[in-house]
Amino acid sequence: MVTPEVRFLAAEKIPTLLKRLGERYRVFAPVKVSETTVLFQEYREGVQIVLDRQTTAPAKEIIFPQTERLLSYTYRKDPEDPQKIELQVEEAPQSAPRTIIFGARPCDARGFRVFDSVFTAGPYEDPYYSSRRQQTTIVTIFCTQPQNTCFCTSVGTGPTDTEGSDLVLTPITEGYLAEAITEKGKELLQDEAFVSAQERVEEAQRAKEGIKLESELDLEGIPQRLMELFSTDFWERVSAKCISCGACTYLCPTCYCFNITDEAAGLEGERVRTWDSCMFYQYTLEASGHNPRPTKAERYRNRVGHKFSYHPINYEGMIGCCGCGRCIKSCPVSLDIRQVLREAKAYG
Amino acid sequence: MEILDKLKEDIRGELEGVSLVIGWERGYDSLHTTPLFIRCPEDIDRLIWNPLCVHNLASYLPWFKGRRVGILVKGCDSRTVIQLLQERLIQREEVVIFGIPCQGVVDLAKIRARVDCSQVRGVSFKGDKIAIETPQGQRELPLEEILATKCISCQYPTPLIYDHLAGEAISSHRPPGLLFAEVEKIEKLDPKERFAYWQQELQRCIRCYACRNACPLCVCQDFCAADARDPHWLSQKTGIGEKFMWQILHAIHLAGRCTDCGECERACPMDIPIQRIRKKINKEIKELFGYEAGVNLEVTPPLYTFQVEEPAIKEREW
Ligand code: SF4
Ligand code: SF4
Ligand code: SF4
Ligand code: SF4
Numbered sequence: 239m240v241t242p243e244v245r246f247l248a249a250e251k252i253p254t255l256l257k258r259l260g261e262r263y264r265v266f267a268p269v270k271v272s273e274t275t276v277l278f279q280e281y282r283e284g285v286q287i288v289l290d291r292q293t294t295a296p297a298k299e300i301i302f303p304q305t306e307r308l309l310s311y312t313y314r315k316d317p318e319d320p321q322k323i324e325l326q327v328e329e330a331p332q333s334a335p336r337t338i339i340f341g342a343r344p345c346d347a348r349g350f351r352v353f354d355s356v357f358t359a360g361p362y363e364d365p366y367y368s369s370r371r372q373q374t375t376i377v378t379i380f381c382t383q384p385q386n387t388c389f390c391t392s393v394g395t396g397p398t399d400t401e402g403s404d405l406v407l408t409p410i411t412e413g414y415l416a417e418a419i420t421e422k423g424k425e426l427l428q429d430e431a432f433v434s435a436q437e438r439v440e441e442a443q444r445a446k447e448g449i450k451l452e453s454e455l456d457l458e459g460i461p462q463r464l465m466e467l468f469s470t471d472f473w474e475r476v477s478a479k480c481i482s483c484g485a486c487t488y489l490c491p492t493c494y495c496f497n498i499t500d501e502a503a504g505l506e507g508e509r510v511r512t513w514d515s516c517m518f519y520q521y522t523l524e525a526s527g528h529n530p531r532p533t534k535a536e537r538y539r540n541r542v543g544h545k546f547s548y549h550p551i552n553y554e555g556m557i558g559c560c561g562c563g564r565c566i567k568s569c570p571v572s573l574d575i576r577q578v579l580r581e582a583k584a585y586g
Numbered sequence: 587m588e589i590l591d592k593l594k595e596d597i598r599g600e601l602e603g604v605s606l607v608i609g610w611e612r613g614y615d616s617l618h619t620t621p622l623f624i625r626c627p628e629d630i631d632r633l634i635w636n637p638l639c640v641h642n643l644a645s646y647l648p649w650f651k652g653r654r655v656g657i658l659v660k661g662c663d664s665r666t667v668i669q670l671l672q673e674r675l676i677q678r679e680e681v682v683i684f685g686i687p688c689q690g691v692v693d694l695a696k697i698r699a700r701v702d703c704s705q706v707r708g709v710s711f712k713g714d715k716i717a718i719e720t721p722q723g724q725r726e727l728p729l730e731e732i733l734a735t736k737c738i739s740c741q742y743p744t745p746l747i748y749d750h751l752a753g754e755a756i757s758s759h760r761p762p763g764l765l766f767a768e769v770e771k772i773e774k775l776d777p778k779e780r781f782a783y784w785q786q787e788l789q790r791c792i793r794c795y796a797c798r799n800a801c802p803l804c805v806c807q808d809f810c811a812a813d814a815r816d817p818h819w820l821s822q823k824t825g826i827g828e829k830f831m832w833q834i835l836h837a838i839h840l841a842g843r844c845t846d847c848g849e850c851e852r853a854c855p856m857d858i859p860i861q862r863i864r865k866k867i868n869k870e871i872k873e874l875f876g877y878e879a880g881v882n883l884e885v886t887p888p889l890y891t892f893q894v895e896e897p898a899i900k901e902r903e904w
Contacts, residue, residue, distance in 0.1 A: 387704075488792045497822060512822040572619070
């Protein structure tokens with residue numbers, strides 16, 4: 239029997255579905271971890287899954303973890319000759335287990351597309367990222383209630399965008415209409431939790447058509463405009479209230495900068511890759527002590543410039559932002575990147 | 587005269603003599619405000635004052651060292667200014683202080699826990715209630731339930747230092763006994779439970795340092811030991827141990843300096859109740875040295891000085 243590519247998934251079936259999938263995959267889903275925070279966590283029975291809102295942090299961590307062990311090392315002293323030290327190195331495996339991200343948003347999926355252009359499309363391929371990416375199936379929920387901070391439609395994606403997803407879910411009464419986008423998605427539809435969609439297709443269509451996104455941004459000419467503003471005092475003005483923390487970058491689905499350090503404890507240690515942020519002073523601090531981005535103005539310029547100018551210029555027009563709005567919503571001083579871009583157009 | 591009108595009038599009078607004045611304006615929606623840097627008279631029109639003006643703007647003062655700037659402060663924020671002056675991190679003649687007698691500001695996390703705030707269409711204040719309009723309808727919440735925790739035990743609603751005061755001074759009607767209520771609750775847990783509690787909360791920390799950068803007294807900032815490259819003091823890993831370590835580092839460096847402004851917790855994007863850790867240290871400092879940070883310009887903070895014998899530390903008897 240051939241499974242149709244459109245099926246219905248009842249909301250009440252989700253826990254058993256995830257449990258079953260958990261036998262073959264690592265399954266991540268949005269879990270309520272405190273009164274106000276929802277995070278992707280490995281699914282366990284009994285957790286509270288929350289699918290009606292954007293998660294506090296994006297799905298980024300699952301494919302690009304905040305701490306990645308690259309290798310472990312041990313120094314061994316020869317008891318006969320303490321001068322002789324032997325170094326043992328054990329590399330971390332580069333092959334990832336099969337994984338499902340259940341309940342991503344179109345902006346999460348778009349975030350990985352931005353990562354792909356850097357980590358998999360060459361000239362250098364990142365083996366850790368690549369392997370996880372290949373092994374991951376993304377099940378995305380369409381956003382029937384975009385937030386005040388969402389502006390995905392302005393950056394080339396949108397609340398019903400299927401790009402980068404393997405299976406998409408449209409919320410309808412008592413469940414979701416599931417549509418397979420890729421072969422990986424079709425494979426999931428084989429599960430018995432997905433049943434005939436029958437007349438629900440139309441309801442889903444209406445749900446999609448009813449979606450309204452308040453925030454629109456005109457980004458025409460922005461890549462060049464930001465270049466023109468490079469050496470002006472525009473950046474000092476717009477970054478005046480920024481406190482130069484890492485909340486926006488660490489919660490951003492399209493920020494991928496990292497640091498590599500050796501973390502030693504006695505005679506053994508690990509070489510790890512950890513997230514880094516261009517909003518931090520240390521990020522560009524050079525060994526000589528010189529820092530080309532000494533103040534938050536240069537650092538904020540880099541964050542906006544990278545996403546809306548350098549990235550589209552280097553990667554065939556793809557904006558390095560998925561419009562998720564987390565940097566606005568989670569910013570301690572509510573610095574609004576949309577407003578900065580509007581002002582950039584009007585400045586001078 | 588309304589507080590806001592008085593503020594605007596006072597700012598207009600001082601604007602020429604300062605580089606800028608820091609206040610608040612409407613943010614990206616009606617629930618959020620954002621810091622406003624007033625540089626010209628037209629900017630003054632954007633100024634607002636209401637219980638959504640949550641930010642402690644005194645955090646910006648050390649950035650402006652060497653320039654004369656104006657600053658709007660609530661009662662709690664004024665304690666930051668005093669502590670900064672005590673530590674000589676700012677100069678009195680470089681700040682013009684516009685004080686506001688304050689009845690309390692909201693805790694957005696407490697609102698978010700009760701109302702879906704992702705599509706707020708309007709906010710208004712009706713007596714002792716806040717009304718929040720969303721596509722699902724209007725929700726009214728008693729202010730008392732969503733006030734910032736610091737406001738519930740606030741002893742200094744009127745700024746303790748100012749050049750201009752917007753309105754009549756008011757005195758506190760809040761019980762001082764509530765100051766350490768949350769800490770006392772945690773102290774009652776046995777060490778195992780306490781550890782489990784913090785493990786559960788700190789698990790979601792992303793080491794973004796919003797807590798550090800928002801803290802007005804965290805003055806090392808760019809040179810913080812937590813992410814120093816050389817020497818490499820702290821592991822950059824993000825296990826629970828490193829997260830604990832970071833919190834302890836911050837809290838200890840704030841001992842006898844923390845003014846209980848709540849910015850660290852307010853700034854945390856993961857809504858971790860980290861102010862409780864600072865409060866615990868504040869409690870110890872109060873018990874040991876009888877000191878409360880930022881309330882008296884004339885006093886030297888306890889860890890900035892040395893007494894051969896401290897009255898509350900029993901050196902000779904056990
Ligand atoms: S820059 Fe902001 S809106 Fe864009 S992807 Fe990053 S967090 Fe989301
Ligand atoms: S940014 Fe777009 S895709 Fe992301 S949560 Fe908002 S509406 Fe959905
Ligand atoms: S530690 Fe927190 S409460 Fe204390 S001064 Fe800093 S920001 Fe304010
Ligand atoms: S602000 Fe919150 S998440 Fe960020 S480092 Fe501090 S405690 Fe951790």
